[in-house]
Amino acid sequence: MRNQFPKIFLYFLGFFLLLNLIQATATQLIFDEAYYWYYAKDLSWGYFDHPPMVAFLIALSKVFFEGELGVRLMSCILGIGTMTVIWLLIDTPKKKEYIPHFFVLLASMPLLHAYGFLTLPDTPLLFFTALFFLTYRNFLGAPGVGNALLLGLVMAALMYSKYHAFLVIFFVILSNPRLIRDRFAWLAVLVSLLAYSPHLWWLYDNRFVSVNYHLFERPNRPYEFFDFTLGYFLNLIAVFGLTFFWIYKAAFKTPAKDLLTRALLFVSFGILLFFFISSFQRRVQTQWIIVICIPMAVLAYRYMLEHEGVRKWIFRMGLVNIGILMFLRIGLVFEPLFPVVYETHGNRTWVQKITSQAGEIPVVFENSYRMAPMFEFYSGNPSFSLNNAWYRENQYSIDSSEARVRNRRVLYVSRYLPKGDISFTMPDSTLFYGIYIDPFRSYRKLRTEIVNIPKTTGGSRFSFELRNPYDFEVPLAELQFGLALLDGYKQIQKVIPVEVISEEHQTLIPPGESISMHALFPKEPLDNATFIKVVISENGLRWGLNGKRKELE
Incomplete structure (x- = not known):
């Protein structure tokens, strides 16, 4: 040696x-x-x-x-x-x-x-x-x-x-x-x-x-x-x-x-x-x-x-x-020695600001697989990242973390809320609001896949499959459906709400099963969309990342 x-x-x-x-x-x-x-x-x-x-x-x-x-x-x-x-x-x-x-x-x-x-x-x-x-x-x-x-x-x-x-x-x-x-x-x-x-x-x-x-x-x-x-x-x-x-x-x-x-x-x-x-x-x-x-x-x-x-x-x-x-x-x-505010600065501080106002209840962060684990590391309290259609999937999309916060009283934190029950500022001066939701119910693992796209979309009927991967029934009454329009770079342009009915007029989605759904394309133009997919909002939450993309001809 x-x-x-x-x-x-x-x-x-x-x-x-x-x-x-x-x-x-x-x-x-x-x-x-x-x-x-x-x-x-x-x-x-x-x-x-x-x-x-x-x-x-x-x-x-x-x-x-x-x-x-x-x-x-x-x-x-x-x-x-x-x-x-x-x-x-x-x-x-x-x-x-x-x-x-x-x-x-x-x-x-x-x-x-x-x-x-x-x-x-x-x-x-x-x-x-x-x-x-x-x-x-x-x-x-x-x-x-x-x-x-x-x-x-x-x-x-x-x-x-x-x-x-x-x-x-x-x-x-x-x-x-x-x-x-x-x-x-x-x-x-x-x-x-x-x-x-x-x-x-x-x-x-x-x-x-x-x-x-x-x-x-x-x-x-x-x-x-x-x-x-x-x-x-x-x-x-x-x-x-x-x-x-x-x-x-x-x-x-x-x-x-x-x-x-x-x-x-x-x-x-x-x-x-x-x-x-x-x-x-x-x-x-x-x-x-x-x-x-x-x-x-x-x-x-x-x-x-x-x-x-x-x-x-x-x-x-x-x-x-x-x-x-x-x-x-x-x-x-x-x-003070670092030229800009960096990620290692102030994490304990903003976590403490939340816990001082919310106590030990779980915190759900909208669109932040970064803030959710940081909060949990420094607070020890459960957290979850609720990813919507304008974000991306991550580990929180595929693991069982959603179950830790479902049906519980949570603090829902987002930078997009106009006001809230609490507020805090990040080290980079970004303002966040938090609102209490009791109970919190999300079903972000629900999956949709469009089966057919008619040649003429305006006002035409289309079908899609809705799959429930959970081990419990999901009520259709808690869900709202939308048609997401994406450009050629897979960026969402907007989401148009659509009315749907199930093929068997079901009110519940059985655990581990798929059901067939029908809806009408909006009569308005699809704004030169390249891809479309069906997305879901549960109990008023922002549209989720549920759908598999389908390319328009």
């Missing part, structure tokens, strides 16, 4: 671990972390937005600590684990002469910095990407059953972290087509599929809800060059900060002299190309390309060791990056 990890390396590693543990303890959660904490309250092989690795990490952290560190402990460990594995990936004795340069390079990368203590799906994605390259290198050096088994397990862990991991595996295979004829490579694939099968079964059992959402259901908007494509190029700079020029230069100047280097280059440029093409369809978020930090860190450090000028510039500009990032890290805790 002493040969692999000199004392100064271990000192740096220990410093970053201590720094991240302190940061993890002192910093309030961001909204996404609270959402993944909510995942971990009910461990499963899958969740609406992501595979389950992030929930497993939080569940393990909670074994040892409470509060914020009980969410982030494993991220702190994986953060230094990622640094360690990247170090092992660099095969040259010369690396020991420039250990401070190594840590400056890694610590200057903004998101690599952040994912050293924040618990997000990208945290395990980065660690297992680094580990995947290490096991792949070992596999190349000594292909056999043992290394194939290990490679397969790491690939499964990578896919359990985030679906984007598929791109890493795909581009590595693309870099080495001979793997197609390697029986040990196929053994690795088989092992990974077996290890990943619980999540695949979960997807099947949940109607591939995650895949459908990410690939087909996610709303979009018209192409905007400045926000989509130009924004993508700005993200390429943001990933590395002030060192971006020399890091990209190192990648472009590195020849593919061996299979590992070839894999590093294929993953780096393959992902950059993939999301460049994607930028012509939708806005690319910075964290989507974060995985390139692993191969590019290896390529850049290798290049630094051989080119003194680049080494000096990355070290200098890296220190500036670190100075800025350390200032921002302090600002995450001490609000």
Whole structure:
């Protein structure tokens, strides 16, 4: 170990671990972390937005600590684990002469910095990407059953972290087509599929809800060059900060002299190309390309060791990056130092404002899968996100959390209410009102699917199926139906109420069954709608996300 990890390396590693543990303890959660904490309250092989690795990490952290560190402990460990594995990936004795340069390079990368203590799906994605390259290198050096088994397990862990991991595996295979004829490579694939099968079964059992959402259901908007494509190029700079020029230069100047280097280059440029093409369809978020930090860190450090000028510039500009990032890290805790109001600011305060007025009753947040878990984390009281037609589905749409608040007295919180029984202001000055509802009854899991669309819609009759997935009867009298009009980007334009009757003139929807319903299309024009779907309002609540889209001819 002493040969692999000199004392100064271990000192740096220990410093970053201590720094991240302190940061993890002192910093309030961001909204996404609270959402993944909510995942971990009910461990499963899958969740609406992501595979389950992030929930497993939080569940393990909670074994040892409470509060914020009980969410982030494993991220702190994986953060230094990622640094360690990247170090092992660099095969040259010369690396020991420039250990401070190594840590400056890694610590200057903004998101690599952040994912050293924040618990997000990208945290395990980065660690297992680094580990995947290490096991792949070992596999190349000594292909056999043992290394194939290990490679397969790491690939499964990578896919359990985030679906984007598929791109890493795909581009590595693309870099080495001979793997197609390697029986040990196929053994690795088989092992990974077996290890990943619980999540695949979960997807099947949940109607591939995650895949459908990410690939087909996610709303979009018209192409905007400045926000989509130009924004993508700005993200390429943001990933590395002030060192971006020399890091990209190192990648472009590195020849593919061996299979590992070839894999590093294929993953780096393959992902950059993939999301460049994607930028012509939708806005690319910075964290989507974060995985390139692993191969590019290896390529850049290798290049630094051989080119003194680049080494000096990355070290200098890296220190500036670190100075800025350390200032921002302090600002995450001490609000006046941060340039803007951020998610880690004031969460305990707004939660306390609600509980001081509402007590311990459950709180239902309209259209906020972010506020609901944050409230529950800091208050300990039950919460629920009621998602309507103008929002999106999330974990609250598919789990059993609705049952915790149904038929109870709740506080219903929304930014769209004109007034309320209580009010509070978020740190960003957004005003929210809350009203008491007793009893609260929602049936957001009801599903509708249009069966037929006549060629002439105005005033014509159409049919749809209404499915009740609950284990109890749902009264039709509590439901109102509407026809939602969507544009070509799947954005709702408006909802038109429609009168419906059931085929058998039923008044109740039996548990676990579907009934046929009929309605008339509105006589008014459909405003050039591209898609339509039937949505439901229960007991006066805003229209839900019930319907399956149907394209108009």
